[in-house]
Amino acid sequence: DIQMTQSPSSLSASVGDRVIITCRASQTINSELHWYQQKAGLAPSLLIFDTYSLQSGVPARFSGSGSGTDFSLTISSLQPEDFATYYCQQTYSTPQTFGQGTKVEMK
């Protein structure tokens, strides 16, 4: 199974901050890396698919980058509605696997 390791596990930030979350795969996954946001009590929602592509309706302050085994999610200017938990996911091979999550909290 491909292991996905996110860092940090949690972070504290303020509105307007630039936030970067990284995700490392235990082997190459091409570009089949996706990012989800989950708010308490709700299902996850897709932010970025295939490493770079912004899902329809997602604000442009979210962006994704990376290749091979190392990927990142950037929030350029954190907004109040962005305080949530973020997960990366690889769908390159079965079983599809998720990172352990990064909780973004208000400083």
Added chain:
Amino acid sequence: QVQLVQSGAEVKKPGSSVKVSCNDSGGTFNYYTFNWVRQAPGQGLEWMGRITPILDTANYAQKFRGRLTITADKSTATVHMEMRSLKSEDTAVYFCARDIGVSTTYYVYWGQGTLVTVSS
């Protein structure tokens, strides 16, 4: 508007079975891949398995093989997830999620989640 609507919360005894359903309100049901993902309390997301109705074949994570069955009912556009021999560690919210068809593997649509509580 596409909606995945799941069945309601369940409380089960250890050793019993549970069946959770997921109805897809929009699109070409047969050609999507439906995944089941669970989330234990306070924990992360865990992929369990998937099915593409037109292929009628399910794939399962090794951890669940033998006690998980995923099926698709094309007549009602509903996917079912049945887990047997439940343990307390199976207490979780179970989500169905699907892609948007050919060459897509990411989950665009999610059900609202179904809480399954396993307790004696």
